[in-house]
Amino acid sequence: MRTLWLFIAAIIVAGVIVFALSRPAEIASTPQPTEVVTTTPPVVAPSAPDTAEVPANPDEVDSSPVTEAEPSDAAEQLATELGTSAESRAEATRAAEAVALEDARPPAPGEIDGPTLELGMDVTIANATIKAGEIKRLTENELAVDGEWTLKGMGTKESPYEPSWEYLFSAADTYQPRLDENEIPQRIAMLDGKWIRVAGFTAFPLITGETTEMLVMLNKWDGCCIGVPPTPFDAIEVHLTEAVTRGPKHSINYGTITGVMKVDPYLIENWLVGLYILEESTIAKDI
Numbered sequence: 001m002r003t004l005w006l007f008i009a010a011i012i013v014a015g016v017i018v019f020a021l022s023r024p025a026e027i028a029s030t031p032q033p034t035e036v037v038t039t040t041p042p043v044v045a046p047s048a049p050d051t052a053e054v055p056a057n058p059d060e061v062d063s064s065p066v067t068e069a070e071p072s073d074a075a076e077q078l079a080t081e082l083g084t085s086a087e088s089r090a091e092a093t094r095a096a097e098a099v100a101l102e103d104a105r106p107p108a109p110g111e112i113d114g115p116t117l118e119l120g121m122d123v124t125i126a127n128a129t130i131k132a133g134e135i136k137r138l139t140e141n142e143l144a145v146d147g148e149w150t151l152k153g154m155g156t157k158e159s160p161y162e163p164s165w166e167y168l169f170s171a172a173d174t175y176q177p178r179l180d181e182n183e184i185p186q187r188i189a190m191l192d193g194k195w196i197r198v199a200g201f202t203a204f205p206l207i208t209g210e211t212t213e214m215l216v217m218l219n220k221w222d223g224c225c226i227g228v229p230p231t232p233f234d235a236i237e238v239h240l241t242e243a244v245t246r247g248p249k250h251s252i253n254y255g256t257i258t259g260v261m262k263v264d265p266y267l268i269e270n271w272l273v274g275l276y277i278l279e280e281s282t283i284a285k286d287i
Helices: 002-029 073-104 165-173
Strands: 127-131 134-137 144-146 149-152 179-187 195-203 210-215 235-245 254-270 271-285
Touching: 002 195, 149 165, 165 179, 165 195, 235 254
Parallel strands: 127 179, 235 271
Antiparallel strands: 134 144, 144 149, 195 210, 195 254, 210 235, 254 271
């Protein structure tokens, strides 16, 4: 009986061994399902602004000064272009101003071709002699005078000379009778007997309502006590063809006077009291 059980146990063990040996072959021969692999495009996280890494240890904090971010290349290029453009405009403006100043400068002696004119050299002025200068014609309506002035006009009623107050005051350069300087410059003598036009402040006699006499001056003066009293070189005695009504007492007026110039020194014991007179004059009031 025992022998029978041993025989059965041997058969079972043998079957188990056979089954175990045959199982891997079955697994290997059995078709396995194909694994489907799908690929998902990577998700790009939005870039975060650059920030300084915060150290875990507070003692590790960088104490160096924080510098601002440098501008981009485009911003630098734009700034450079704007700066260059501004500098170019400034240079062009300076060049234009230099040309305008050069054009406005009266030609110096010797810069103009043509003869020196004898205008005024035949004039007779009491208590004075005529000192020759250099007067040349620029255009039909302009004269270059002593390399300092450009005198416009032709000295006629239709085209009067237009001397500046600086031009008229320049007579003092050589004419000071109290100092025994008795030369009238040619540029002043040439105005004698010619029509001129000059603008300036006016003063009327204080005791009359209407008058044909007045002064035209470089500086403000009310004829009494307000303003700067004139000198013989920056004031002209005016004789009007028609009477005008003066303004309120102590008023300051301005006007443009046109008339015939006389260079006529008025001396009191060699002290020059008056020099210029305008006759046949008219006034255009500007104030």
